[in-house]
Amino acid sequence: MPEIRPYRPADREAVAEICLRTAAGGDDATGVYSDDSLMPEVFALPYVEYAPELAYVVADSDRVLGYVIAVADTAAFIEWWKREWTPGFAARHPSVGSPTGHEPSFTEADLIGAGLDPERMRIAELADYPAHLHIDLLPELQGMGFGRRLIDTLRHALAARGVDSVHLGMDAANTGARAFYDRLGFHELPSSTSSAPLLGITTS
């Protein structure tokens, strides 16, 4: 039976793989962009590098099947990203690659832009919702209660660090994830829009 445990450095590649396999509005984004490392380099790996203590995975004896990752202080993370992540990212991804035959609404240029510009994470409600998270489970783990338990685990960890609230941004097309967040009690923040939903919840 899979179990929730703290992230370990050896989980890094598995986290990147799960990010990619759930990145197309909750579905597999493998091959959508010219470089499969792009999506995890924007939405997963900076988190486990910056705040491994706020990452939890669901794993069985063989492999990692899901994760929640977060930062407690998004403003500090933005500054770290500019200093420590942008230079390497820019060197690894100097330009948009060859067309893949896919035409995602979040284009490869958008994705590279997101990797270069952490200021996109500076939401208007940051003072009240300083933390933010990402959660992704492989299809075989979905619908078994692990998503709720991962969010609970993270909320407890944030509360223990004195962080009162956490937010997330999501793809408006991901209706399954939206149903999940609504069910757990997340609410829309004032600057949320229908095309770029922004949700928040207290940690205790």
Ligand SMILES: CC(C)(COP(=O)(O)OP(=O)(O)OC[C@H]1O[C@@H](n2cnc3c(N)ncnc32)[C@H](O)[C@@H]1OP(=O)(O)O)[C@@H](O)C(=O)NCCC(=O)NCCS
């Ligand atoms: C979205 C996701 C994190 C939810 O995790 P999960 O383990 O599948 O959800 P759980 O089984 O813990 O469900 C928790 C509650 O949400 C509800 N829920 C979950 N997914 C739902 C859906 N698609 N539609 C309606 N309700 C849903 C469940 O019914 C459950 O309600 P209950 O606890 O009151 O019985 C997971 O499905 C996932 O990783 N999906 C792919 C990647 C993704 O979309 N990530 C989010 C990006 S913003």
